[in-house]
Amino acid sequence: MAGLALTNVIKRFGALQVVHGANLDIEDGEFVVFVGPSGCGKSTLLRMIAGLEDVSGGEIAIAGNVVNDVEPSERHIAMVFQSYALYPHMTVRKNLSFGLTMNGNPKADTQRRVAHAADILQINELMDRRPGQLSGGQRQRVAIGRAIVREPQVFLFDEPLSNLDAELRVQMRVEISKLHKQLGTTMIYVTHDQTEAMTLADKIVVLRTGRIEQVGAPLDLYDDPANQFVAGFIGSPKMNFLKATIHAVGQEGVTAALIADPSVRLTLPISSRPDIGSPVILGIRPEHFSDAGTGEADLTVAVHVAEHLGHTSYVYAGVSGEPLIIERPESRHAGDQKTLTVGLPAKRCFLFDAEGERLR
Amino acid sequence: MRSKSRSLLMRRLALHAALTPLAIIWLFPLWMMFVFSTMSDYGIFSPDIVLWPSTQFIENFQNLQADTDFLRAMFISITVAVIYTILSVMLTSMAGWALARYRFAGRSVVIAIILGTITLPFAVVVIPQFIMVAREFRLANTWVALIVPPLFNSLGVLFMRQAFSMMPSELFDAARVEGVKEWRIFLHIALPLARPTMAALSIILFLASWNNYLWPLLINSRPGMMTAPVALGTLIGLTKVSWGGIMAGAVLLTAPILFVFIFLQRHFISGITAGAVK
Amino acid sequence: MRVHNRIAYAFLAPYLLIFATFWLWPIISSFLISFQNTRVNPWRFAPSMNWGRLVGDPAFYNALYNTLIILVIQVPVMIALATVMAVFLNSPLLKARPLYRFAFFVPVVVGEVAYAAVFRLMFSADFGIINKIIGTVGISPVSWFDNGTAAMALLIMAVTWRWAGYNAIIILAGLQSIPGDVYEAATLDRVGKVQQFFHITLPLLKPIILFCIVLSVIGTMQLFAEPFLITNRGGPGGATETLGLLLYRQGFTSLNFGYASAIAYTIAALAVAISLLNLFFGRETK
Numbered sequence: 001m002a003g004l005a006l007t008n009v010i011k012r013f014g015a016l017q018v019v020h021g022a023n024l025d026i027e028d029g030e031f032v033v034f035v036g037p038s039g040c041g042k043s044t045l046l047r048m049i050a051g052l053e054d055v056s057g058g059e060i061a062i063a064g065n066v067v068n069d070v071e072p073s074e075r076h077i078a079m080v081f082q083s084y085a086l087y088p089h090m091t092v093r094k095n096l097s098f099g100l101t102m103n104g105n106p107k108a109d110t111q112r113r114v115a116h117a118a119d120i121l122q123i124n125e126l127m128d129r130r131p132g133q134l135s136g137g138q139r140q141r142v143a144i145g146r147a148i149v150r151e152p153q154v155f156l157f158d159e160p161l162s163n164l165d166a167e168l169r170v171q172m173r174v175e176i177s178k179l180h181k182q183l184g185t186t187m188i189y190v191t192h193d194q195t196e197a198m199t200l201a202d203k204i205v206v207l208r209t210g211r212i213e214q215v216g217a218p219l220d221l222y223d224d225p226a227n228q229f230v231a232g233f234i235g236s237p238k239m240n241f242l243k244a245t246i247h248a249v250g251q252e253g254v255t256a257a258l259i260a261d262p263s264v265r266l267t268l269p270i271s272s273r274p275d276i277g278s279p280v281i282l283g284i285r286p287e288h289f290s291d292a293g294t295g296e297a298d299l300t301v302a303v304h305v306a307e308h309l310g311h312t313s314y315v316y317a318g319v320s321g322e323p324l325i326i327e328r329p330e331s332r333h334a335g336d337q338k339t340l341t342v343g344l345p346a347k348r349c350f351l352f353d354a355e356g357e358r359l360r
Numbered sequence: 361m362r363s364k365s366r367s368l369l370m371r372r373l374a375l376h377a378a379l380t381p382l383a384i385i386w387l388f389p390l391w392m393m394f395v396f397s398t399m400s401d402y403g404i405f406s407p408d409i410v411l412w413p414s415t416q417f418i419e420n421f422q423n424l425q426a427d428t429d430f431l432r433a434m435f436i437s438i439t440v441a442v443i444y445t446i447l448s449v450m451l452t453s454m455a456g457w458a459l460a461r462y463r464f465a466g467r468s469v470v471i472a473i474i475l476g477t478i479t480l481p482f483a484v485v486v487i488p489q490f491i492m493v494a495r496e497f498r499l500a501n502t503w504v505a506l507i508v509p510p511l512f513n514s515l516g517v518l519f520m521r522q523a524f525s526m527m528p529s530e531l532f533d534a535a536r537v538e539g540v541k542e543w544r545i546f547l548h549i550a551l552p553l554a555r556p557t558m559a560a561l562s563i564i565l566f567l568a569s570w571n572n573y574l575w576p577l578l579i580n581s582r583p584g585m586m587t588a589p590v591a592l593g594t595l596i597g598l599t600k601v602s603w604g605g606i607m608a609g610a611v612l613l614t615a616p617i618l619f620v621f622i623f624l625q626r627h628f629i630s631g632i633t634a635g636a637v638k
Numbered sequence: 639m640r641v642h643n644r645i646a647y648a649f650l651a652p653y654l655l656i657f658a659t660f661w662l663w664p665i666i667s668s669f670l671i672s673f674q675n676t677r678v679n680p681w682r683f684a685p686s687m688n689w690g691r692l693v694g695d696p697a698f699y700n701a702l703y704n705t706l707i708i709l710v711i712q713v714p715v716m717i718a719l720a721t722v723m724a725v726f727l728n729s730p731l732l733k734a735r736p737l738y739r740f741a742f743f744v745p746v747v748v749g750e751v752a753y754a755a756v757f758r759l760m761f762s763a764d765f766g767i768i769n770k771i772i773g774t775v776g777i778s779p780v781s782w783f784d785n786g787t788a789a790m791a792l793l794i795m796a797v798t799w800r801w802a803g804y805n806a807i808i809i810l811a812g813l814q815s816i817p818g819d820v821y822e823a824a825t826l827d828r829v830g831k832v833q834q835f836f837h838i839t840l841p842l843l844k845p846i847i848l849f850c851i852v853l854s855v856i857g858t859m860q861l862f863a864e865p866f867l868i869t870n871r872g873g874p875g876g877a878t879e880t881l882g883l884l885l886y887r888q889g890f891t892s893l894n895f896g897y898a899s900a901i902a903y904t905i906a907a908l909a910v911a912i913s914l915l916n917l918f919f920g921r922e923t924k
Contacts, residue, residue: 052533073539085530089552099538102548150538158530372731379726383741389799390744392767393756405765409774451653458649462642470650474657477665479852479913483860483882484906485664487671487889487899492664512661517653542645571749573863578890589751596755596867603759610752617747622740632746632804633811 002063002076002153002186003028004049010057011044011210018044019210021058026188026203031180034190035197036207036233042190043158045207049188050079050156063153073103078147079156082163084139086131092142093127096149110149117148120182137168144179157189161196173199194234198222206230228281228356237286237314237325244282244351246274254359256282256351258299260320266297268346272359280359281352286314286327288348295343301326303340308332315340393614397607404603417608424595424605432584433591434612440506440587441569448511448565449558456520457546461532474514482574490578501585506576510569516561519634523557524550556627563624564631570617588613668899676896688900698901700876701884704790705859708880709912712794713854717847719798720805725835727806728813742803750800754867757796761868786877789869793878796864801857805850812846813839848920852913859909862886881905 004026011019019041026032034042047053049060051072059066067075086095096117100110118124121141131139140160147155157176161169177200180187191197197204198218206213206221206229214226218234225231231239248255253269266282274280292298301317301324315326317340326342351359391411396404397420398413424430458464459471489509494500527550535545551558576587586594592609595601621628675684692698723742727735745753760767761782769779782788816839824834840847862882865872871887872879881901889898 047533050533050537052536071539072537077537079534079537081530081534083528083530085528085534087531087535087549089549098548099535099540102535102538102540102544146534146538368731372733375726375729375731376733379732379738382723383738386741386745386799386803389753389756389760390748392760393752396756396759404759407765407770409767409770451656454649455653458646462646462649464643464646467646470654473662477661479856479910480665480906481856481860481909483862483885484668484902485661486885487895487902488664488667489660490889491671491895492659492667508656509660511653511656512659514657514661542642543648546649567747573750574886589749592755593751593867596751596758597870606755607759610755613752614748617749618744621744621747625739625743628746629743629807629811632807 003030004154004186004188005061005064006045006049006058007061008058009045009048009055009060011041011048011053012056017056017210019048022212024205024212024215026186029184029186031177031187031189031200031202032205033197033201033203034188034205034207035192035194036213038192039209040207041210042192042205042207046079046156046158046188046190049075049154050077051075076153077156078150078152078154079158080143080147080160082159084131084143084160084163086139086142086146088131091128091130092123092134092145095131095142096146099146100149113149113151114145117145120148120179121145136164137172140164140168140172144176148179148183153186155185155187157187159191160189161191162193169196176200195236198234204234206233225350225358227358228283228352231283231350231352231358235285237327239283239285239350240324240326241352242282242284242319242322242324244280246276246278246280249273249276254351256280258282258319260322261299264297264299264344266344266346266349268349268351268359270351270360274353274359279354281356283350283352284344284348286325287329288345289326289328290343290345292341292343294345296346297344298341299344300339300341303338306336390614393607393610397604397611399604399607401602401604416604417611420602420604420608421612422605423602424609427595427601427605428586428591429584430588430591430609430612433586433588436503436506436585437570437588440503441566443503444507444510444569445562445565447507448513448516449562451511452514452516452561453520453551453554453558454546455517456522457524457550459517460521460524461529461550474517478514478518486574486578489575493579499579501580501582505579506587509579510572510575513565513568516565519561519631520554520557522634523554527553556630559624560627560631560634563620563627566620567617567628570613668902671896672899672903674896676894681896684896688897691897692900692904697876697879697884698904701872701879701881702904704872704877704879705861705881707790708794708797708861709855709858712797713851713858715794716798716802716854717805717850720802720850721809721843721847723802723806724809724813725839727810742806744803745800746804746807748800750863751867753796753800754864757792757799757868761792783870784874786874789874789878793864793869796868797858797861801854805854808850809843809846812843816842844920848916851916855912855916856909859905859912860885881908 004024006022006024009019009022010017022045034045036042044053048055051067051070055068060068062075062077087098090098093114096114097110100113118127121144123138123141123145126134126138126142131142134142143160160176161172164172173196176189189196189200201218203215204218204221205215208229214221214230221230221234225234228241232241243259244256245259246254247257247265253267254272254274255265255267258264299319301319304316304318306316307314312327312329313331315328317324317326326340353359395411395413398415398417399410400414400416400419403410403414403416459467493505493509499505531549532545535549540548571589572587573589573593576590577593580586580590588609592606592613595606595609672688673683673685674681675687726732727739727742732738761769763769763779763781763783766782773779780788782792820838821834824838829837860882861880865878865880865883866886869878872883881904885898885901885905888894888901
């Protein structure tokens with residue numbers, strides 16, 4: 001088992017730079033999730049750790065050893081691919097044992113490892129089938145089994161669940177989480193799905209256009225996002241962003257006025273001192289609106305449509321053309337009226353400057 | 361509804377009325393090749409129209425064997441075609457693999473040269489090839505001369521490259537992470553998966569070698585080292601020659617490949633159409 | 639992908655060696671030889687000798703003329719026929735499809751020598767089955783091998799028989815790659831079958847047909863075995879001598895390698911030029 005360290009890692013494809021100096025420490029045994037929209041460089045970063053892509057600059061170290069020039073097979077890693085990458089012409093058993101056999105691993109040991117992996121994943125009945133005869137979930141298990149057989153120091157997962165249907169995805173997510181508890185091995189997991197990231201990770205790494213935006217525990221990212229991008233990316237439905245201007249800066253904090261409705265003013269207890277009149281973004285999550293009159297300010301919005309999910313309702317609304325989503329738990333009549341007035345609790349609101357950086 | 365089904369019937373009739381005579385014309389030369397091969401020369405050159413096979417095939421073949429050692433020529437043709445096909449599939453699949461799956465210095469140059477010259481006619485190289493093989497290497501009338509020079513054919517490279525690049529790259533990455541050596545990835549994963557493509561390619565290459573005429577005619581013209589088409593070609597145009605025998609030879613040249621065609625039509629067709637996919 | 643120079647060239651080397659030796663170098667070499675006087679030993683550099691002769695050689699113009707005649711008549715006829723075959727074979731109304739497909743595709747596997755032999759016999763003036771058959775409807779026998787025009791017609795028929803199916807296979811594959819819902823939509827729009835062919839099928843097939851034309855042009859430019867074997871060395875009196883045959887006679891009967899190389903390069907240049915012209919016009923109207 002091993003920790004990892006990325007130091008100033010850069011990746012270029014020709015003139016195009018896709019990873020701009022990534023720095024990251026991963027503890028031994030940690031479950032780390034790389035998350036971000038497509039094209040953010042998360043898969044490239046993972047493939048560089050695996051050794052499938054050259055490192056254009058900086059260093060990658062596994063268990064304290066720089067591995068930039070080490071072959072993938074010598075890095076003590078195993079990887080599970082998005083398409084599973086099972087060898088279609090080999091049985092499940094052969095798929096699991098192929099790598100070990102090709103490297104001259106003793107036969108008895110190979111058999112032991114394969115049997116062990118099959119036990120862990122409960123795929124014993126599938127061993128003589130070919131990948132084409134398996135369901136998506138079963139293929140996924142075999143792919144993970146192939147990684148387990150290698151007894152690696154680090155597991156790498158490249159969007160392993162994105163080809164499964166919604167129900168299976170939840171099920172496999174739980175299984176991967178269990179597997180991590182059982183094996184205790186370092187795991188690095190790439191996904192574009194923030195729910196997967198939130199549920200699986202010890203530590204989330206949010207990436208955007210080749211840069212690490214924030215690193216932290218899932219709830220820390222939710223409670224304390226570093227910038228507007230992370231605030232919007234973590235959480236579902238995503239955080240509402242309303243245009244505002246700085247109205248006053250005083251002892252108790254910063255007062256912002258909504259552009260859509262300047263009468264709505266909110267004072268946030270933050271210590272930064274932006275210029276009066278400068279444009280900012282006020283962020284609040286759909287689930288954090290309070291009842292009218294209970295927050296530091298009230299906001300009246302025009303209701304467009306409401307979705308009732310039973311335990312909760314989402315109201316899609318607008319205020320002077322700016323869209324909003326408001327969650328109203330246990331309220332099936334929230335969208336009945338043409339307008340809705342809700343409270344804005346100041347300690348649940350965030351302010352971001354024009355560049356999207358958080359004002360603290 | 362009634363009128364619709366009637367016009368459909370008319371269309372169907374018209375289609376078959378147009379296509380059937382064309383099909384008969386198209387089959388006619390092959391049928392006559394077979395009929396002639398069973399007729400005596402006397403029968404062939406009689407004023408009667410004979411469209412039905414007779415019984416003289418064996419005699420015709422004996423005449424052919426007397427005119428030119430056709431069995432020997434068939435043996436050479438078969439051996440050359442088999443060895444050529446195996447070698448060419450090996451070479452071109454290795455090259456196709458490299459071009460499909462590795463990034464390396466000079467890759468685009470190699471691809472550009474292959475693509476840029478693939479449509480050049482063979483005529484443009486035949487003179488220097490002949491000078492090189494016959495005069496410089498002194499290899500005229502040898503097996504090597506028949507087999508090796510035609511291996512330059514780059515169709516297989518493009519064909520195999522296409523097949524390999526259609527395969528998901530994660531498959532090979534997975535093996536790479538598992539520490540499987542590159543040549544073993546090629547041998548144990550890529551090649552087995554490319555089997556249908558290799559089958560189609562093999563058939564096309566075998567056919568090309570089997571029917572190749574100009575190069576064997578130039579390079580192996582000594583009796584005893586001629587391929588079957590060359591041996592048969594030497595008889596055409598001679599005056600004192602058994603035409604029944606020539607036709608028997610034509611049947612023997614055509615029949616084996618015809619059987620392959622009937623049973624493996626799908627591979628044939630995918631081999632021929634592969635060039636058309638861009 | 640990582641950069642793998644050594645491994646890649648290990649896989650490429652065997653093929654590249656053959657490719658360079660028997661294809662790339664000869665292409666260059668052929669060009670160089672065309673500037674040599676190869677009738678003396680050792681060869682001497684004589685830049686205008688072969689090319690100069692080419693420009694004034696009536697035999698060259700005769701072969702060029704014959705080749706172009708075949709190109710202009712045979713290629714369009716064959717491609718049209720191949721398209722018809724493919725469209726008919728693709729029709730859902732067709733019964734016994736495998737039988738028709740076999741009939742049209744089978745010449746593809748027949749070798750040049752075998753079919754040359756049978757055509758020669760079938761078209762023999764005195765005893766040929768063709769003359770016997772046309773005799774039954776009162777047409778007097780045609781001397782296929784002694785009349786220049788007839789010989790040329792025979793050559794065109796033979797090549798068409800041999801290659802139409804080959805092109806039909808390619809065109810049929812193209813037809814089958816056209817999604818069926820396009821036709822369903824057209825049918826609902828009350829577009830007739832014939833209009834569908836001209837306004838949907840043909841435009842969508844155009845790249846494939848151009849590809850077939852280019853292949854046929856290259857084939858025709860070096861046509862050799864048919865005039866060599868069927869019409870008896872380009873007979874009568876050179877009436878069916880093609881550029882391919884002229885190259886053979888100059889190179890391997892007269893052993894005049896320099897002049898033959900000049901002819902070879904002319905063949906290649908014409909093939910490339912006509913192909914490019916085709917592709918150019920194909921793209922223009924797109």
